Amino acid sequence: MRVDGVTVRFGDVVAVNDVTLSADAGAVTGLIGPNGAGKTTLFDVITGLRRPSAGRVLLDGADVTAKGPHQRSRLGVARTFQRLEVFGSLTVWENVVVALDSRRRPARLATELLDRVGLGEFASRQADTVPTGAARLLELARALATDPRLLLLDEPSSGLDRQETDAFGALLRELTAEGRAVVLVEHDMDLVMGCCDRVHVLNLGQLLTSGTPDEVRSHDGVREAYLG
Numbered sequence: 001m002r003v004d005g006v007t008v009r010f011g012d013v014v015a016v017n018d019v020t021l022s023a024d025a026g027a028v029t030g031l032i033g034p035n036g037a038g039k040t041t042l043f044d045v046i047t048g049l050r051r052p053s054a055g056r057v058l059l060d061g062a063d064v065t066a067k068g069p070h071q072r073s074r075l076g077v078a079r080t081f082q083r084l085e086v087f088g089s090l091t092v093w094e095n096v097v098v099a100l101d102s103r104r105r106p107a108r109l110a111t112e113l114l115d116r117v118g119l120g121e122f123a124s125r126q127a128d129t130v131p132t133g134a135a136r137l138l139e140l141a142r143a144l145a146t147d148p149r150l151l152l153l154d155e156p157s158s159g160l161d162r163q164e165t166d167a168f169g170a171l172l173r174e175l176t177a178e179g180r181a182v183v184l185v186e187h188d189m190d191l192v193m194g195c196c197d198r199v200h201v202l203n204l205g206q207l208l209t210s211g212t213p214d215e216v217r218s219h220d221g222v223r224e225a226y227l228g
């Protein structure tokens, strides 16, 4: 995936300002930056929820800027949201089955997916009764039900404790080992620095720098803008 010269304006606010970056298959790519840096807006552009004011989105080299969210989803783009988007009145298992069904994949895969994200024991619980961390993992299971090639995760670790976060990082590594591209918007710097291959840093809508976790950590501007 590549975004090329993407700008998003909301009236006078330039939420994303001429950003070019890429996320490779087989890698976890971090996208970090302070509140309001433009991370969620960039996710909206990548998934097709928002048309950029300028610039292009490329998937496997093909320009998909004009395609809507549904078409991009068919091309293998999946996403989780900062705000939870599960069906509260269905069970955890049913939530995954709905997602599988949307791709005509068999319901029997739901159990496997729930075990994979560590939610096996929650399968029969009504989704709106599970803790926030579990609901986030359910979102991930639903995204994985579509067998995505590009997986965009918006603050997936909130609600997870340290041990669960570590397990989550290990799962992301597994998913990339299967050849998927994972993009992670995350405030937990231990998770970002521990599991990302590359990190892009946004500040006030602009790309401040890109590099390995070590390179980004030692970048003066990043320390000033974000890491403190």
Ligand SMILES: Nc1ncnc2c1ncn2[C@@H]1O[C@H](COP(=O)(O)OP(=O)(O)OP(=O)(O)O)[C@@H](O)[C@H]1O
Pocket (backbone or CB within 6 Å): 010, 013, 014, 015, 033, 034, 035, 036, 037, 038, 039, 040, 041, 042
């Ligand atoms: N629909 C909108 N209308 C007007 N301004 C918006 C809209 N969505 C986002 N913005 C503005 O665009 C900028 C970028 O917001 P965005 O939510 O993308 O940042 P973010 O990096 O995801 O922040 P956070 O870490 O708080 O989620 C902010 O100044 C925000 O106020």
